[in-house]
Amino acid sequence: xxxxxxxxxxxxxxxxxxxxxxxxxxxxxxxxxxxxxxxxxxxxxxxxxxxxxxxxxxxxxxxxxxxxxxxxxxxxxxxxxxxxxxxxxxxxxxxxxxxxxxxxxxxxxxxxxxxxxxxxxxxxxxxxxxxxxxxxxxxxxxxxxxxxxxxxxxxxxxxxxxxxxxxxxxxxxxxxxxxxxxxxxxxxxxxxxxxxxxxxxxxxxxxxxxxxxxxxxxxxxxxxxxxxxxxxxxxxxxxxxxxxxxxxxxxxxxxxxxxxxxxxxxxxxxxxxxxxxxxxxxxxxxxxxxxxxxxxxxxxxxxxxxxxxxxxxxxxxxxxxxxxxxxxxxxxxxxxxxxxxxxxxxxxxxxxxxxxxxxxxxxxxxxxxxxxxxxxxxxxxxxxxxxxxxxxxxxxxxxxxxxxxxxxxxxxxxxxxxxxxxxxxxxxxxxxxxxxxxxxxxxxxxxxxxxxxxxxxxxxxxxxxxxxxxxxxxxxxxxxxxxxxxxxxxxxxxxxxxxxxxxxxxxxxxxxxxxxxxxxxxxxxxxxxxxxxxxxxxxxxxxxxxxxxxxxxxxxxxxxxxxxxxxxxxxxxxxxxxxxxxxxxxxxxxxxxxxxxx
Numbered sequence: 081x082x083x084x085x086x087x088x089x090x091x092x093x094x095x096x097x098x099x100x101x102x103x104x105x106x107x108x109x110x111x112x113x114x115x116x117x118x119x120x121x122x123x124x125x126x127x128x129x130x131x132x133x134x135x136x137x138x139x140x141x142x143x144x145x146x147x148x149x150x151x152x153x154x155x156x157x158x159x160x161x162x163x164x165x166x167x168x169x170x171x172x173x174x175x176x177x178x179x180x181x182x183x184x185x186x187x188x189x190x191x192x193x194x195x196x197x198x199x200x201x202x203x204x205x206x207x208x209x210x211x212x213x214x215x216x217x218x219x220x221x222x223x224x225x226x227x228x229x230x231x232x233x234x235x236x237x238x239x240x241x242x243x244x245x246x247x248x249x250x251x252x253x254x255x256x257x258x259x260x261x262x263x264x265x266x267x268x269x270x271x272x273x274x275x276x277x278x279x280x281x282x283x284x285x286x287x288x289x290x291x292x293x294x295x296x297x298x299x300x301x302x303x304x305x306x307x308x309x310x311x312x313x314x315x316x317x318x319x320x321x322x323x324x325x326x327x328x329x330x331x332x333x334x335x336x337x338x339x340x341x342x343x344x345x346x347x348x349x350x351x352x353x354x355x356x357x358x359x360x361x362x363x364x365x366x367x368x369x370x371x372x373x374x375x376x377x378x379x380x381x382x383x384x385x386x387x388x389x390x391x392x393x394x395x396x397x398x399x400x401x402x403x404x405x406x407x408x409x410x411x412x413x414x415x416x417x418x419x420x421x422x423x424x425x426x427x428x429x430x431x432x433x434x435x436x437x438x439x440x441x442x443x444x445x446x447x448x449x450x451x452x453x454x455x456x457x458x459x460x461x462x463x464x465x466x467x468x469x470x471x472x473x474x475x476x477x478x479x480x481x482x483x484x485x486x487x488x489x490x491x492x493x494x495x496x497x498x499x500x501x502x503x504x505x506x507x508x509x510x511x512x513x514x515x516x517x518x519x520x521x522x523x524x525x526x527x528x529x530x531x532x533x534x535x536x537x538x539x540x541x542x543x544x545x546x547x548x549x550x551x552x553x554x555x556x557x558x559x560x561x562x563x564x565x566x567x568x569x570x571x572x573x574x575x576x577x578x579x580x581x582x583x584x585x586x587x588x589x590x591x592x593x594x595x596x597x598x599x600x601x602x603x604x605x606x607x608x609x610x611x612x613x614x615x616x617x618x619x620x621x622x623x624x625x626x627x628x629x630x631x632x633x634x635x636x637x638x639x640x641x642x643x644x645x646x647x648x649x650x651x652x653x654x655x656x657x658x659x660x661x662x663x664x665x666x667x668x669x670x671x672x673x674x675x676x677x678x
Contacts, residue, residue, distance in 0.1 A: 222390040457623060503588075
């Protein structure tokens with residue numbers, strides 16, 4: 081079994097982003113910023129004191145060089161430490177992204193069927209981890225800045241209060257008022273999140289739809305280009321108006337803060353000049369206090385701003401962790417006695433899709449004996465694919481129980497249960513990997529087994545024509561030399577994948593939809609070989625393709641309406657016979673037309 085990429089990735093990220101490393105870097109940043117703040121205020125005071133004391137030129141130059149050297153050293157250490165902290169934070173954010181992806185990919189399948197869950201999850205991720213403004217991109221820096229501002233503010237306040245007790249009070253009060261105005265602006269932004277998200281979603285839809293390759297033909301043939309441009313222009317105008325409102329509110333908040341700071345400066349600097357001229361402090365102390373006053377206002381603003389933003393980041397990350405992060409995995413022991421061949425039994429099974437008004441399957445009861453080939457037929461929306469999803473454990477029945485050899489599948493761990501199935505779906509899914517890896521998936525390499533799967537699926541001739549054989553990269557999304565397979569070739573690859581897996585239960589869901597008549601006949605022959613000795617379920621809209629089945633189930637109204645062999649159901653002259661006769665008329669017309677062509 082290959083090791084999952086996420087396992088090694090997450091181990092590496094956890095090793096790189098250790099909490100103790102954050103603590104050491106945050107303390108180093110605090111010390112550097114504290115020294116920078118004090119030096120910025122003290123250097124002018126020391127120089128003034130040196131000049132007043134008539135210090136010799138040699139001592140003066142030595143003092144100046146020493147102070148500049150200290151500032152230079154701190155100016156080198158601080159950005160390096162900040163960069164290291166940002167790198168650690170990036171690793172933590174990447175760990176969260178990997179974990180969130182793992183939860184979405186490996187979590188319950190039912191969740192991704194709900195649009196509300198997908199939208200809510202995407203919103204949480206956008207605010208928590210995606211982008212430079214997301215909480216995961218700045219929460220650690222915010223904590224560091226919060227710690228720095230609080231420590232420096234305390235030291236500055238004590239220093240200023242020692243000389244003039246009321247200066248810290250005035251400076252803090254002014255900063256508090258200015259921050260309160262900005263807080264109102266930030267609350268308004270948060271209150272408009274829903275409107276912002278709606279604009280972004282609409283812009284994203286219009287942009288993605290316009291640039292999507294499959295839409296190119298219709299846009300040009302039906303002259304939809306002007307509509308896209310007009311709609312996108314309208315959305316951009318809406319966003320422009322919204323941003324104007326934000327800009328107006330921000331301007332008012334900043335103007336209010338500017339006036340408060342002006343009043344602060346008038347009171348404090350006026351007070352400092354007063355005590356200087358009255359001889360309460362020396363010129364050097366005055367210079368020191370003058371420098372510290374500006375710093376205390378900045379640190380108070382930084383403290384309040386980072387506190388507010390940290391609260392928002394913490395809330396976004398908490399919601400993200402609750403909704404989008406995978407829960408701790410509990411080791412599940414395989415259920416003993418679950419060995420093929422399997423008899424499948426549905427016992428009073430009911431299932432309703434989220435927000436649906438009525439169940440798609442209702443009180444469903446049937447048994448498929450071990451080794452039997454069953455065809456599921458019915459109109460679109462009858463619940464054929466839903467039935468197989470329930471059987472594979474991707475969906476959970478709201479009522480009833482599904483059994484494999486009388487073992488309830490709800491008691492079987494997901495990995496053990498899913499290993500029992502080899503599905504071939506109508507929609508082929510190719511990964512940006514080699515053709516060989518697309519067939520083998522998570523199973524170990526077996527050359528003989530691979531060649532058998534290629535030959536039986538009809539893909540061997542295609543592989544022989546590829547530039548690198550089974551080592552050819554598929555799709556050109558990740559690899560420049562990647563190969564894009566046709567629809568029929570993709571469907572054959574899905575069959576080869578199922579053959580290689582060689583699971584005891586085979587599920588074929590409209591597997592020939594992308595094939596022509598000749599290729600379809602070849603695939604039916606391959607399915608006959610694949611189903612030998614296995615329990616198999618074949619879903620198709622084409623009644624003629626079900627004749628090879630040991631039994632046919634007609635699904636109507638969420639229940640098995642008719643069951644039997646093709647001959648038995650035709651003899652009953654019921655719904656199956658009528659559907660078959662309707663389809664036969666079209667097939668006969670098609671055959672006659674083809675014969676005329678050839």
